[in-house]
Amino acid sequence: MEKRFSTLELEINERVATITLNRPDRLNAIDSVLIGEIGEVLQALEEDTSVRAIVLAGAGRAFSAGFDLKESAEKNYTTTAQWKAVLRKDFDFIMSFWRCRKPVIAAVHGHCLAGALEVAVACDITIADSTAIFAEPEVKFGSAVVSLILPWIIGPKFAKGLLLTGDDITAQRAYDYGLVNEVVDAGEHLARATKIARAIASAAPGSVQLTKSYVNRSMDIAGFTSALEAALDGAIILESTQGPERIEFNRIRKADGLKAAIEWRNNQK
Structure with missing residues (x-):
């Protein structure tokens, strides 16, 4: 696929495609342009028979800080x-990794927060290096989780511990929870994810894709998609009503900037 993108980089080598989120000045925050470009790339990679596995990584200091709060505030x-339209778009972006016919391996370092955590969980395999920090801080400022995959992957107890506090956890704790498959030394996440992707690429593609589809199908039989859609409906209601915490967060953001608003959010006791 010969095209330049503004928010990501794409490299294809030895039947493995590597997508690198490339907004390092914004900690690879997910904006509408990135969502559109990821959609275009994933569709092309699904159609490219030379590609058998996909690695997703982040440039700079982090995997991703999640959805771009500055963009949503400006809108x-x-x-x-309005909230239904934007959250549906965000939801479908996250789930595009889950629904992709070809396996996707997330290579995580630094911050992996909110919507980015949901992306990492939606990928088939997640490798984290020792610098990785995971969190779903939405409850701290009255927001909602877009795609509530976490309870299905790590169980309701561990999921509630993360989702109801908004606290962050280390890569090792994420491994203990079952949120990531492996923890590697700092800086080794991409190499390890690529090695796994190449192992997958060496297998019979029809068998690989069928196996992924039926693992996902087993989750659907248990109610996975219906539960996520119901949670999305709740998120739309919460975002459109905006409680006092969200109003205060937005007030501080407008008066003092996003950094001050995030500091206020993180200091809530």
């Missing part, structure tokens, strides 16, 4: 219809 969504 100033207020109505239920």
Whole structure:
């Protein structure tokens, strides 16, 4: 695929495609442009018979800080219809990794927060280096989790511990929870993810894709997709009503900037 992108880089080598989120100045925050470019790339890679596995990584200091709060604040969504449209788009972005016919391996370092954590969990395999930090801080400022995959992967107890506190956890704790498959030394996440991707690429592609699809199908039989859709409906209601915490977060952001608002959020006791 010969095309330059503004928010990501794509490299294909030895039947493995590596997608690198490339907004390092924004900690690879996920904006509408990135969502569009990822959609285009994943569709092309699914159709490319020379590609058998995909690695997803982040440039700079982090995998990703999650959805771009600055962009959403500038859009100033207020109505239920507006929130429904944007959250559906965010939800489908996250789930595109789950639904991709070809296996996707997330290579995580640094911060992996909120929507980015959901992306990492939606990938088939997740490798984290020792610098990785995971969190779903939405409850701290009255927001909602877009795609509630976490309970299905790590169980309701561990999921509630993360989701109800908004606290962050280390790579080792994420491994203990079953959120990641392996923890490697700092800086080794991409090499390890690529090695796994090449092992997958050496297997029979039809068998690999069928196996992935039926593992996912077993989750659907248990109610996976229906539960996520129900949680999305709840997220739309929460975002469109905006409680006092979200109002205060937005007030501080407008008055003093996003950094001050995030500091306020993180200091809530």
